[in-house]
Amino acid sequence: MNRPFTFINSAMSADGKISTRERKQVRISGDIDFDRMDELRASSDAIMVGVGTVLADDPSLTIKSQSRRDVRKSAGFDEDPIRIVVDSKARTPLDADIFKKGTGMRIVAVSISAPKGKVDALSEKATIITAGDEKVDLVLLMGQLSSMGIQRLMVEGGATLNWGLLSNGLVDEVFSFIGNIFIGGNSSPTLVDGEGFIKGNLLPLELISSETMEEGVLLKWKVLNK
Ligand SMILES: NC(=O)C1=CN([C@@H]2O[C@H](COP(=O)(O)OP(=O)(O)OC[C@H]3O[C@@H](n4cnc5c(N)ncnc54)[C@H](O)[C@@H]3O)[C@@H](O)[C@H]2O)C=CC1
Numbered sequence: 001m002n003r004p005f006t007f008i009n010s011a012m013s014a015d016g017k018i019s020t021r022e023r024k025q026v027r028i029s030g031d032i033d034f035d036r037m038d039e040l041r042a043s044s045d046a047i048m049v050g051v052g053t054v055l056a057d058d059p060s061l062t063i064k065s066q067s068r069r070d071v072r073k074s075a076g077f078d079e080d081p082i083r084i085v086v087d088s089k090a091r092t093p094l095d096a097d098i099f100k101k102g103t104g105m106r107i108v109a110v111s112i113s114a115p116k117g118k119v120d121a122l123s124e125k126a127t128i129i130t131a132g133d134e135k136v137d138l139v140l141l142m143g144q145l146s147s148m149g150i151q152r153l154m155v156e157g158g159a160t161l162n163w164g165l166l167s168n169g170l171v172d173e174v175f176s177f178i179g180n181i182f183i184g185g186n187s188s189p190t191l192v193d194g195e196g197f198i199k200g201n202l203l204p205l206e207l208i209s210s211e212t213m214e215e216g217v218l219l220k221w222k223v224l225n226k
């Protein structure tokens, strides 16, 4: 199956949490890491998040640096990459920042079970891809994104989508910034939630690089999919 080259970028606390138990966004990394994230966005054809992240953080997923926007434009691309929400039940708010801010294509991926009225309303704002019965079939979705010409896909979480992609063998690399705080809480989301892998069937990684950045560490992992 053809699929885009896919990488996750995430920031987590020293105890592996990506936000608090109230699922409120916290600043884990600093300006240097946010600028690195902006560079990754600018080098990508598309950026994907789960609807849980849209509901919690309302990210715009736009490129913030004007010079990076200018470079993309002069190369004939939209200033922002395609922005994709994986949203089985079409819960993305119609006034979400991904619709209000930035330029270029937006995609909302839904399942057949999504309410038709809300899907119709979202179709005024975004291209709709329907894949899967009750929840979005990520393997099918990746095939469709590839056939649309998306070759390099950046995933910005959250915890449930990360699990869905990793457990289906759909991720090639992971950038993980580890910040100098503890968040704690057994219900706070971690880098990878979902059911979790079981003993004897864990997902191995190869460490590509590690560097100290601001008050934390940036790790780059290659995912050793079977
Ligand atoms: N520190 C960081 O780098 C980041 C932190 N976050 C945090 O993550 C939290 C959101 O994470 P979650 O609640 O886990 O939501 P999520 O963003 O992972 O979205 C989950 C949703 O994805 C959709 N989905 C559809 N098909 C799926 C499939 N086959 N597999 C998996 N998901 C599928 C479902 O509708 C599901 O409800 C927030 O608290 C947010 O602040 C989010 C992004 C980055």
Ligand SMILES: Nc1nc(O)c(N)c(N[C@@H]2O[C@H](COP(=O)(O)O)[C@@H](O)[C@H]2O)n1
Pocket (backbone or CB within 6 Å): 009, 010, 011, 025, 026, 027, 028, 029, 030, 033, 034, 037, 049, 053, 057, 058, 059, 060, 061, 062, 156, 157, 177
């Ligand atoms: N890389 C990173 N570091 C942190 O400290 C964070 N809190 C996050 N959160 C994610 O950053 C994105 C912000 O997007 P916009 O600025 O609105 O475009 C969003 O995906 C947050 O969940 N990331």
